[in-house]
Amino acid sequence: MVNGEFLSQLAAVVDDKTMVAGADIGAAHSVDTSGEYPCLPELLLRPGSTEELSAIIKLCGTHQQPYVVQGGMTGVSGGATPNPGEVAISLMRLRGIEEIDENAFTVTARAGTPLEEIQQAVAVKGLSFPLDIGARGSCTVGGIAATNAGGNQVIRYGVARNLILGLEVVLADGTVLTSLTKVLKNNTGYDLKQLFIGSEGTLGVITRVVLRLVPQCETFTTFCAVNSFSDVLQLFRLSNQYFSGAVSAFEVMWQDYMAAVLAAGEDLTSPFAEQYPFYVLLEIDVERPDGAMEWFENGLAQALEQELIQDAVIAKTDSEREKLWRIREGIGEVVAQMGLAVHCDVAVDASGLEAYVTEVERNIGEQFPDNQLLVFGHLGDGNLHITVSANSEAEKTALYNIIFSSAARHGGMISGEHGLGSLKRDYLSYTRTEAEVQWMRKLKQLFDPNNCLNPHRVLG
Ligand SMILES: Cc1cc2nc3c(=O)[nH]c(=O)nc-3n(C[C@H](O)[C@H](O)[C@H](O)COP(=O)(O)OP(=O)(O)OC[C@H]3O[C@@H](n4cnc5c(N)ncnc54)[C@H](O)[C@@H]3O)c2cc1C
Incomplete structure (x- = not known):
């Protein structure tokens, strides 16, 4: 039950669009994409500025009021799903692109901006933010930073951690930590932003980000049929050697996955008449498209000659490429039926x-x-x-x-x-040492001594 004193002090620091209570909150704020253990928060706060967020958080600390941070709710580990007694703080009103710097190759945006909005805005300038995930329409750049999202192009461009140059974060005591630098090289002490990237909202609330951009490339896409897992691995090695540095996606699907996705998605079809044990969706990104299709076809011909692939189709248009990606991203419908x-x-x-x-x-x-x-x-x-x-x-x-x-x-x-969110946090020690977990706990204690900020996520 949210404390009455907290509520009346809150009313004094927030504007009338910020506070939503009861039935007006909407089920979307009760659970992330995992769908597990939904819990409607008693109160939803949607600050419209960093300053307002800071005042809210400070008040939460004073009243020891726990809160959960919510971006686009596309996470799948329960991190943004409220626990009983928590207030939800949504970044949805902190939205919008502040600057695209074509010289520095950066975009500065507010945390609640959807990924797709960034992708579209920079594409107009011939640039690309090279991080793409299936949830692009709903996930936010704050969520991407908080979860250190990976996605479909990690081999070439890295994860979110490699693509974020600056951050603004509100700490649990209300301090606004601003490090919105655009420089690539920064050897001036500890790189604090890296602590918040991937911390799943347990150390601070991200309010603004500076992202790295790259020039837009031409993408070549193929969907290959493969006979064995060791052929998949050899194909991966061959493509990395042959296309040296240009491979931007190498997605593998087992036949059982393929069958389930085709059965669940009414308008999906396999590119092949026969079934194969494995399928690979391979892409290369090329800055200079002249002669690139021939290069791509020659690389695939080598793989065919070495019998690493049994069959392959190459996407000739954007809609053909999209159709191939829909097979890879079709898991959502399977999961819904499962x-x-x-x-x-x-x-x-x-x-x-x-x-x-x-x-x-x-x-x-x-x-x-x-x-x-x-x-x-x-x-x-x-x-x-x-x-x-x-x-x-x-x-x-x-x-x-x-x-x-x-x-x-x-x-x-x-x-x-x-x-890890709340669904996997109890398994943390399977692959992190006792000393690592202890130091994670010390960090949490340092940044959030009252344990109000996304409590019981990541660490049990
Ligand atoms: C179809 C689909 C495909 C996906 N594909 C991928 C993929 O390829 N790679 C990948 O890495 N993930 C993927 N995801 C998972 C998800 O989209 C990402 O984790 C995404 O980064 C979450 O962003 P969000 O804004 O929806 O965050 P939310 O789901 O709202 O929150 C996720 C976590 O981050 C915290 N958080 C959110 N915003 C902030 C903020 N501003 N400050 C501090 N903490 C915050 C929340 O408290 C929570 O712990 C996919 C999800 C779906 C549904």
Whole structure:
């Protein structure tokens, strides 16, 4: 129950568009895309400026009022889902692009700006923000920074951490920490912004970001059929060598995944008449398109000659490319029909991947032979998505244990991009040492001594 004294002091520092209560809040603020454990907050606060946010947060600290930070609610780890008793603070009104600097190759935007808005605005200037995810229409740049999002082009451009030059953050005591620099090189002491990137809103609330841009490239896309996982890995090696540095996406899908996506998406079709054990969506980004299609085709011809691929189609138009990507991004509809399930996004280095997947498939097959297992992911950066249907909460725990303990045995991480939020936080110590977790706790204590800011996320 939100304290009355807190409410009356709040009314004095916020404007009339900021505070929303009761039925007006809307179910969208009760749960993120995971759909797990929805909880409608008693109060929703939508500050319209950094100063207003700072005043709200300061007041929350004074009254020991816990709060959850909400961006576009596309996260899948429960991080933005309120817990009982928490107030929700949404960044939705802190939206808009402040500057596109064509000389510095940067864009400065408010945290609540959707990714797609950034992509479209910079494209008009012939530039690109090279981070793209399926949730582009709804996820915000603040959320991307907070979760250190990866996405479809990590092999070439890196994760959010590599693409953020500056941040403005409001700390739990209301301090506004501004580091909105556009410089690429900054060796003036600790790089504090890196603490907030990927901290899932547990150390501060991000209000503005400076993002790196690159010149727009021409993208060439192929969808390949592959016979074995070791051929997938060899194809990855060959494409990285042949296209040296130009590979921007290398997405792999197992046949079970393909079948499930095609069955769930009414207007989706396979590019091939036959079925194959694996499919790879491969893209290269090229600055100078002259002769690039020939280069692309020659690279694929080599892979065909070496029998690493059995068949391939090349997208000739944007709509053909979109159709191929819809297969890769079609998991949403499968998940919606699946019901209870675990969704994992482990990271294992390329050398350990084959053994890792074999072990997980074997262990799940032995213990849960009737459960549906779907594997796909950004193999180029060792990030695999593993979705398994479950029949109970106890089964979910057992499945998490199988998937995460194997990740630990193969030198991987339990999350490569979605983070821990509240759904995976209890598994943190599978792949981080006791000393690492202890220092994470010390950092949390330092930045948020009252434990009001996104409590019980990341750390249990
Ligand atoms: C279809 C689909 C595809 C996806 N693909 C990818 C992918 O390829 N790669 C990937 O990494 N993720 C992916 N995601 C996950 C998700 O989109 C990202 O995690 C995204 O960055 C979340 O942004 P958001 O604004 O929706 O954040 P939310 O879901 O609102 O919040 C996520 C977390 O960040 C915190 N947070 C949000 N905004 C702020 C802020 N301003 N300051 C501090 N903390 C904040 C929240 O408290 C929460 O802990 C996908 C999700 C969907 C639904």
